[in-house]
Amino acid sequence: MFSPSKRTTSSSRAQVLLTWKPDKAQSGPRNAEKETLASRLLRDAETCRQNFRNFPYPDLAGPRKALNQLRELCLKWLRPEIHSKEQILELLVLEQFLSILPGEVRTWVKSQYPKSSEEVVTLVEDLTQILEEEGKACKGRERRSPGWSEKTAITSESSPLR
Template structure:
């Protein structure tokens, strides 16, 4: 089959219900329909869960990864500082202990500082983790 006749694979993350719930924002958040890149969070998930496609080869794989990265970080819309804030917030959330991470993600912090404030608010009331 000629190279141009191949179609790029459909990129859809496979999430468990727990992962989906943990990564959604707000107390009653539901995940967007599969394949829809309507939110930054969905685009982030697609980027982070993308895996190398042997059939596609390295060039096509890198092209797809770049496309997913642009959909997530939106460099045509965000400044360098905003992109750095997005990356720092994601990494901060990733290194938090499991229960705290899930609770903070549910609050949808818009910045690293907001996430820190949320974590610090738990110091005085650890039972709050179990109320969501």
């Protein structure tokens, strides 16, 4: 099974990382069920977070009712009856960290359903390193052939002397 923290050597490492999905055949049916349940719980928590964050002020209901609804949404998201103070703090810091990531990185990281801030950091570090290595490889190819240009490539491809 490919783990997101492993580094690969192919030129399409970023694509592999971006399309990574756990191999359910290797994980067995019991682990697949746990993974599905964990993913569902994370999606539900994300839905509750979005409901809380996107709650509009209802003009007709009044401020007291709006505050009570907002409090209920917050409780559904943070679930203080089962989460410790540290876990709630982790959720808040993780949400803020995700909000400061560049858009495409944030979207990709969220699609991986990370379970902790440490997992988020590992995903971002791995993706950043892969993209930097690919950027260096592209610059290295440009340096090795300084006379190459798009015009040269078109001319050489259409040339009858191959």
